[in-house]
Amino acid sequence: MSIESLVTRARHICDVNGARFTTIREKVFRLLADTHGGIGAYELLEQLKASEPAAKPATIYRALDFLTEQGFIHKIESTNAFLLCHHFEQHHPAQLLICDQCGHVEELHSSPLQQEFVKLASEKGFLIQRQTVEAHGSCQSCLKKASND
Amino acid sequence: MSIESLVTRARHICDVNGARFTTIREKVFRLLADTHGGIGAYELLEQLKASEPAAKPATIYRALDFLTEQGFIHKIESTNAFLLCHHFEQHHPAQLLICDQCGHVEELHSSPLQQEFVKLASEKGFLIQRQTVEAHGSCQSCLKKASND
DNA sequence: GTTTTTTTGCTTCAGAATAACAAGACATTA
DNA sequence: TAATGTCTTGTTATTCTGAAGCAAAAAAAC
Numbered sequence: 385m386s387i388e389s390l391v392t393r394a395r396h397i398c399d400v401n402g403a404r405f406t407t408i409r410e411k412v413f414r415l416l417a418d419t420h421g422g423i424g425a426y427e428l429l430e431q432l433k434a435s436e437p438a439a440k441p442a443t444i445y446r447a448l449d450f451l452t453e454q455g456f457i458h459k460i461e462s463t464n465a466f467l468l469c470h471h472f473e474q475h476h477p478a479q480l481l482i483c484d485q486c487g488h489v490e491e492l493h494s495s496p497l498q499q500e501f502v503k504l505a506s507e508k509g510f511l512i513q514r515q516t517v518e519a520h521g522s523c524q525s526c527l528k529k530a531s532n533d
Numbered sequence: 534m535s536i537e538s539l540v541t542r543a544r545h546i547c548d549v550n551g552a553r554f555t556t557i558r559e560k561v562f563r564l565l566a567d568t569h570g571g572i573g574a575y576e577l578l579e580q581l582k583a584s585e586p587a588a589k590p591a592t593i594y595r596a597l598d599f600l601t602e603q604g605f606i607h608k609i610e611s612t613n614a615f616l617l618c619h620h621f622e623q624h625h626p627a628q629l630l631i632c633d634q635c636g637h638v639e640e641l642h643s644s645p646l647q648q649e650f651v652k653l654a655s656e657k658g659f660l661i662q663r664q665t666v667e668a669h670g671s672c673q674s675c676l677k678k679a680s681n682d
Numbered sequence: 683g684t685t686t687t688t689t690t691g692c693t694t695c696a697g698a699a700t701a702a703c704a705a706g707a708c709a710t711t712a
Numbered sequence: 713t714a715a716t717g718t719c720t721t722g723t724t725a726t727t728c729t730g731a732a733g734c735a736a737a738a739a740a741a742c
Binding site for chain 4: 558613
């Protein structure tokens, strides 16, 4: 999936939603798209400053808020990082597998897990509005590397 | 479950582990036990200062680190808060239901959900070492209240 | 073309967490 | 019990994360 294609899709969704995909928002979107794993707000800010020297923390956080509202990104709560979602056509809960060795993050959308969680909550009379499901550990390629040592 | 009973159990586990349940650690433990939901480190610090005026952020964070190592508390990643666990005899992954209305947090330990997550990860070749499973929404009693309006 | 809404610029501040080093308390064992 | 080593706490500073508030600018609506 090329960055340009992601940008085009994002722009289209903004049009539909009557939201404005401004220059700054697009730049932050592209920076996120260039990142293979999650990236912190302040690291994003450093990168944004290359083309927007006046950028301040509020600049980034406002862009991140916007991108979150549009469903373009997920926040990784356990690391305070942000991750571009590649399937943002509809909002969806996700499960994240975060590799502590290489930093790679894999995004999953398991219905069984999702349903199990909702069911579990409803048994307690709890209505889920949003959720955070994250695992830390080792990804396949890091496990392979480790076993070769 | 009374606070004294929790303290006794915690002290016993520390003895077994050869860890020291010092005054400060016990005080922080008790403050956590007095809280019905999660509580932030700095709010905890404010409360601790009542009996330990010299306490500083490091005081709290060190105590929290210790209590985490012993398995006495969970961190709520999505709110940067800490929660006393009432079943700390063995370390275990937990699922948290966090009510955004009243702040109540319910801790669950569902094996099916747990197993589903591990299975899902292993299908991707991912080995889970620790996890964060949190839901935000409305608890039963808040839903009931809302329906009476 | 004026008004209204949204976005951005800018400063400040609050909350969260760690680093580094000194000082004190505790445990060990000689 | 005195000396030693380890663990815990005191203290200061600093970094990271995130939000609040208000003015200026840009875009949309009328």
